[in-house]
Amino acid sequence: MVSKKSLFGVSLRLNQEWPWCPDETGRELHEMSANLSPLVPGELVSGRVEEKPYYSSRPGEAGTAAGVRVHSMPGGYRFLYADGTEFEVDLSGREIQARWPLSLTLEDTLVYLHGPVVGFALRLRGVTCLHASAIAVDGRVLAIVGSAGMGKSTTAAALAQRGYPVQTDDLVALTERGTAFWVQPGLPRVLLWPESAEALWGHPEALPRVVPTWPKLFLDLRREGYRFSGEPLPLGAIYVLGIRRELGAETSIEPLRGNRAFAHLVANTYANYLLDADMRAHELQTLGRVIASTPVRMLRAPEDRGAIAGVCDALLADFRCLLDDGAS
Numbered sequence: 001m002v003s004k005k006s007l008f009g010v011s012l013r014l015n016q017e018w019p020w021c022p023d024e025t026g027r028e029l030h031e032m033s034a035n036l037s038p039l040v041p042g043e044l045v046s047g048r049v050e051e052k053p054y055y056s057s058r059p060g061e062a063g064t065a066a067g068v069r070v071h072s073m074p075g076g077y078r079f080l081y082a083d084g085t086e087f088e089v090d091l092s093g094r095e096i097q098a099r100w101p102l103s104l105t106l107e108d109t110l111v112y113l114h115g116p117v118v119g120f121a122l123r124l125r126g127v128t129c130l131h132a133s134a135i136a137v138d139g140r141v142l143a144i145v146g147s148a149g150m151g152k153s154t155t156a157a158a159l160a161q162r163g164y165p166v167q168t169d170d171l172v173a174l175t176e177r178g179t180a181f182w183v184q185p186g187l188p189r190v191l192l193w194p195e196s197a198e199a200l201w202g203h204p205e206a207l208p209r210v211v212p213t214w215p216k217l218f219l220d221l222r223r224e225g226y227r228f229s230g231e232p233l234p235l236g237a238i239y240v241l242g243i244r245r246e247l248g249a250e251t252s253i254e255p256l257r258g259n260r261a262f263a264h265l266v267a268n269t270y271a272n273y274l275l276d277a278d279m280r281a282h283e284l285q286t287l288g289r290v291i292a293s294t295p296v297r298m299l300r301a302p303e304d305r306g307a308i309a310g311v312c313d314a315l316l317a318d319f320r321c322l323l324d325d326g327a328s
Contacts, residue, residue: 140236
């Protein structure tokens with residue numbers, strides 16, 4: 001069986017069905033294949049070839065995949081997760097192999113595939129990705145970047161509640177077209193922690209879990225009243241979530257320019273802890289063109305997470321002003 005899917009501008013061919021991933025559309029820019037299968041009892045995967053340590057996550061390290069080691073090897077990289085799941089990604093970012101222990105499921109493995117594994121494969125392909133969520137507003141994309149726990153997905157889900165289409169959650173893959181950048185669609189769902197579900201729906205278990213072994217929940221954008229943007233759209237602006245303001249304060253938004261904008265974007269690219277010197281140099285050049293063509297703004301929300309409605313109001317008003325200024 002070959003399943004043909006579309007993800008972040010990639011035509012992804014899998015040997016497994018992935019119901020959450022949209023079907024191939026014919027507009028994809030890159031090709032990848034993924035072979036996914038459970039470990040046969042007694043089968044040895046790691047250590048089959050000469051490997052060198054490339055990266056190892058540290059407890060509590062922000063912005064990284066928890067409990068993962070990455071080894072370099074002839075022809076590619078191997079991801080070894082603490083739960084026994086392993087991935088191999090070839091140097092071209094075109095071929096992915098995955099194995100998981102019998103105690104886990106395909107769904108557990110797809111969580112890794114959708115995030116750090118495909119994200120790293122895209123980086124190998126020269127695609128610059130932001131650690132961000134993105135919403136489609138009036139035909140343009142509003143991207144929200146920030147470190148873990150700052151509220152990217154919560155803000156995206158709050159805007160989704162208002163009927164705005166979600167472009168992608170957590171990973172924003174940028175495609176350069178002339179002097180503009182376009183955002184590729186991800187999966188039709190938003191991942192949220194229970195406290196975000198409680199803030200938006202009144203209960204920490206208002207949404208289903210992604211997988212039983214992980215406390216994170218998901219908002220299904222295929223539900224009635226929600227929308228997913230399955231088309232590539234131009235990037236309109238990037239909002240950096242800054243340190244929260246005191247309780248009762250108003251949301252503040254101000255422009256970020258030059259080195260300040262550049263530093264914030266560099267800090268919020270996706271899987272940047274896995275980049276080698278050449279990939280980092282390519283990223284820096286691309287980000288320079290991003291800030292030259294796209295408004296970057298600092299958004300500071302109040303500490304009260306119950307004030308999300310006011311944050312959305314301020315965000316939408318500011319974004320529409322930028323769009324109006326650009327059209328004039």
